[in-house]
Amino acid sequence: AQSVTQPDIHITVSEGASLELRCNYSYGATPYLFWYVQSPGQGLQLLLKYFSGDTLVQGIKGFEAEFKRSQSSFNLRKPSVHWSDAAEYFCAVVRAANGGGKLIFGQGTELSVKP
Amino acid sequence: EAQVTQNPRYLITVTGKKLTVTCSQNMNHEYMSWYRQDPGLGLRQIYYSMNVEVTDKGDVPEGYKVSRKEKRNFPLILESPSPNQTSLYFCASSSKGTSRLNFGPGTRLTVT
Numbered sequence: 458a459q460s461v462t463q464p465d466i467h468i469t470v471s472e473g474a475s476l477e478l479r480c481n482y483s484y485g486a487t488p489y490l491f492w493y494v495q496s497p498g499q500g501l502q503l504l505l506k507y508f509s510g511d512t513l514v515q516g517i518k519g520f521e522a523e524f525k526r527s528q529s530s531f532n533l534r535k536p537s538v539h540w541s542d543a544a545e546y547f548c549a550v551v552r553a554a555n556g557g558g559k560l561i562f563g564q565g566t567e568l569s570v571k572p
Numbered sequence: 573e574a575q576v577t578q579n580p581r582y583l584i585t586v587t588g589k590k591l592t593v594t595c596s597q598n599m600n601h602e603y604m605s606w607y608r609q610d611p612g613l614g615l616r617q618i619y620y621s622m623n624v625e626v627t628d629k630g631d632v633p634e635g636y637k638v639s640r641k642e643k644r645n646f647p648l649i650l651e652s653p654s655p656n657q658t659s660l661y662f663c664a665s666s667s668k669g670t671s672r673l674n675f676g677p678g679t680r681l682t683v684t
C-alpha cells in the first residue's frame with residue numbers, strides 16, 4: 458500500500474540556519490510528490506511538486522526539494538530560514554496516475570524558528 | 573478570486589445531531605475531496621469525487637456521506653456525529669490531471 462512517512466514530528470531551527478525536512482514514500486509506480494505548508498489557523502498551500510524530469514525542484518518562498526528514487530525520498534530544503542517559515546509541513550504522494558484528489562499525506566512536521 | 577469556501581468554519585454540536593458542512597469551488601474543477609486532520613495523523617482522505625455524480629471512498633469514510641449533484645459543490649454529511657469525529661476538516665479541489673489541490677480554509681468540528 459502506498460504511504461508517506463515524515464520521520465520528524467517537530468523540528469526547531471534558528472533563524473538564518475538551513476533547513477531540511479525529511480519525507481520517505483512507498484509507491485510502486487513513478488510517484489507524483491508534493492510539499493504543502495500550513496500556517497497556524499490556515500488551510501494548506503502548495504510549496505512545490507515533482508512529476509518528472511529534473512529531480513531538484515524549486516518552489517515558492519525559497520524552498521526546494523530533491524527527488525531521490527534510490528532512497529525513496531523527497532526531502533524539502535531551504536538555505537536560510539525566516540521566522541515566517543514557522544508552520545506545519547506536509548509531504549504527499551498522489552495515488553492515481555491520472556492525478557485528482559487521491560493524495561496520501563504524511564503525518565506532518567511542525568517547524569519552530571528561534572530568533 | 574479563485575477559491576474553495578467552506579461553511580461553517582467552526583461548529584460545536586452534540587452526538588447524533590445530523591449536520592452538513594458545505595464546500596464550494598469557483599474554478600470549474602472536476603475533482604473535489606474531503607480530508608480530516610488530526611494531530612499526529614496528518615490529513616486523511618474521507619471521500620473524493622472525480623466529477624458530478626461520481627464519488628468514491630477515501631481512507632476513512634465511515635460515518636460520513638457526500639454528494640456531488642453540481643460541479644461546484646461537494647457537501648460533507650454526518651448523519652449521526654460521534655465524538656471521534658471531532659476534527660479539523662478540509663475540502664479541496666483540483667482540475668483534471670493536475671493533482672494540485674486547492675484547499676478550503678477548514679472547518680473545526682467539535683462533537684460533544
